Amino acid sequence: MGQSLEASLPVRQMPHCIGSRLEELALLQSAASPILPLVTPKTTIRDTMSIIDRCGKGIALVVDEQQRLLATVTDGDIRRAILKGTDLDQAVIQLKQVPSKATPVTAAVGTPDGELISLMKAGGVRQVPLLDQDGTVCDLAVMHNLLRQTELPVTGVIMAGGYGRRLMPLTATIPKPMLPVNGRPLLEHMLDKLCKAGIRSVNVTTHYLSDNIVQYFKDGSGFGVHLNYVEETEPLGTAGALAKMPAGTDPLLVINGDILTGVDIRAMLDFHTEHSAHLTVGVRQYDIEVPFGVVETDGVKITRITEKPVLRHFINAGVYMIDRGLCRLVPVDRHFDMPDLIDAAIQAGGTVISFPVREYWLDIGRIEQYQRADADVTEGII
Numbered sequence: 001m002g003q004s005l006e007a008s009l010p011v012r013q014m015p016h017c018i019g020s021r022l023e024e025l026a027l028l029q030s031a032a033s034p035i036l037p038l039v040t041p042k043t044t045i046r047d048t049m050s051i052i053d054r055c056g057k058g059i060a061l062v063v064d065e066q067q068r069l070l071a072t073v074t075d076g077d078i079r080r081a082i083l084k085g086t087d088l089d090q091a092v093i094q095l096k097q098v099p100s101k102a103t104p105v106t107a108a109v110g111t112p113d114g115e116l117i118s119l120m121k122a123g124g125v126r127q128v129p130l131l132d133q134d135g136t137v138c139d140l141a142v143m144h145n146l147l148r149q150t151e152l153p154v155t156g157v158i159m160a161g162g163y164g165r166r167l168m169p170l171t172a173t174i175p176k177p178m179l180p181v182n183g184r185p186l187l188e189h190m191l192d193k194l195c196k197a198g199i200r201s202v203n204v205t206t207h208y209l210s211d212n213i214v215q216y217f218k219d220g221s222g223f224g225v226h227l228n229y230v231e232e233t234e235p236l237g238t239a240g241a242l243a244k245m246p247a248g249t250d251p252l253l254v255i256n257g258d259i260l261t262g263v264d265i266r267a268m269l270d271f272h273t274e275h276s277a278h279l280t281v282g283v284r285q286y287d288i289e290v291p292f293g294v295v296e297t298d299g300v301k302i303t304r305i306t307e308k309p310v311l312r313h314f315i316n317a318g319v320y321m322i323d324r325g326l327c328r329l330v331p332v333d334r335h336f337d338m339p340d341l342i343d344a345a346i347q348a349g350g351t352v353i354s355f356p357v358r359e360y361w362l363d364i365g366r367i368e369q370y371q372r373a374d375a376d377v378t379e380g381i382i
Contacts, residue, residue: 036140038063041070041093048092049078049358057142058267059127062093068135071096072104074127075267076274082285082356085312106131109138116141126270144266152198154269154321155250156225158190159241160257161207161232166365175209177257178216179370182377186364187213188223189377190255195224197265199253205241207232240336242327249324254338256318260373262360262382263319271355272321278350279326279342282319282357287312317357326350 037055039048039062048060052075062071070093077095081088086095105123107116109130116128120143130139143149164176171179177187187204194202202225206213210231220227230244238256245252251272253265263282272280288311296304320338329344330336345352360382364370376382 036137037061038067038137039073039092040064041091043092044089045078045081045086045092045095046088048073049088052078053359057127057140058264058270059140060092061129061137061140062096063137066134067137069104069106069129069131069137072127072129075264076271079267079271079356079358082358083314083354104129107141108132111141113141113146117143117146124274150198151200152266152269153250154199154253154265155248156194156199156202157242157245157252157254158187158202158204158257159238159254160187160213161205161210161235161241162257163208163235164258167367167370170367170370173209175206175212176364178209178212179364181260181370181374185216186260186373187217187257189260190257191217191220191223191225193262194253194265199225199265201226201228203228203230203245205230205232205236205244207235234333235335236333237335237337237340239330239338239341240334242322242341243330243332243336245324245327252320252322252324252327254320254322258364259318260360260362260364260377260382261317261319261357263317263357264359268319268321268355272353275353276351277321277353278323279345279352280321280355281342281352282317283314283354284317284357284361285312286315314354314356317361318363319355319357321355 035055037051037057037060039051039060041062052058052060058075060073061069062073064070073092073095081095105119105125106129107119109132111130120126120128126143128141129137130141132138158177160175160177162176164171167176167179178185181189191202202220204213204227206229210229214229217223217227228246230241232241242252242254251269253268268280268282290309290311293305293307294309295302316338326341326345329348330341342352360376362369362373362376364373
């Protein structure tokens with residue numbers, strides 16, 4: 001194990017997360033004090049990502065050896081870097097070389113909560129580092145903590161009406177979302193995830209063997225949420241049921257009923273809001289290794305040959321954040337898939353963006369994937 005950074009980054013006010021390049025990562029915890037997500041300029045983007053996840057504040061603070069603030073790196077900065085194909089093993093400070101991003105929004109220790117909230121709204125940020133007179137990081141103010149926001153202003157939608165034909169014979173008498181994963185239905189794991197994120201209202205679209213779902217979950221009160229069932233008399237595709245959503249103003253978090261994921265829902269909402277998006281599509285990086293040398297040509301001339309290249313693409317992860325107004329683009333009682341809605345939103349001039357899901361994600365479409373999901377949950381991987 002590499003030398004600890006404890007000596008070079010002394011604890012001044014409270015325990016904190018510290019990260020740097022190679023193995024110089026430490027997590028100093030205290031039951032009495034919050035944890036600060038501190039990293040050094042040489043910390044890799046990959047390690048910074050780990051620190052952000054571990055500390056759970058959606059941000060990392062880049063500090064010097066005296067713990068003075070140099071820059072901030074948000075969860076959104078990391079995800080945008082992933083979309084650009086940035087090397088995650090380079091130093092995190094490389095993400096902050098743009099002059100306009102060089103000066104983070106900060107406040108002095110002791111600033112009243114009301115002033116901090118106003119500062120965040122004016123600066124378009126959700127976290128503000130609190131500094132002493134020497135510029136040393138002492139604390140971190142987070143918007144949803146200041147607002148004491150335990151409920152997330154999002155309504156969930158779980159698409160649970162599919163037949164699950166690829167999982168036959170397992171789904172011959174039970175709908176796919178009710179398949180047991182470590183002793184509990186897959187849908188229960190999904191509802192637990194939404195509940196812990198602060199979502200209290202969830203619509204479940206049903207069709208195939210819908211009574212199994214309704215009889216088990218009832219009104220959802222036993223699972224910490226209020227459930228509304230949207231019955232499809234005929235299969236309407238992956239987006240058709242959105243035309244039947246109850247009225248409301250909150251954005252919709254739409255999740256396919258056959259995925260298991262640890263996606264950070266609050267981070268996705270922040271990303272959606274930050275980009276003034278109408279529709280945010282969760283995407284997953286997918287690598288295809290070509291087992292041969294790929295030859296590029298110009299006519300008969302060979303211009304380049306690449307041995308066993310890895311092709312990287314982003315695939316649809318089946319998780320969406322959708323503004324309610326887009327539901328008007330969905331035809332009533334007609335088969336309509338999510339790609340249709342994405343195309344319709346783009347044609348209507350809407351802002352459609354991608355959000356890389358870097359957390360655990362698994363599509364449970366085949367028996368071997370279902371077995372893996374059961375094993376992963378049992379082992380505590382998710």
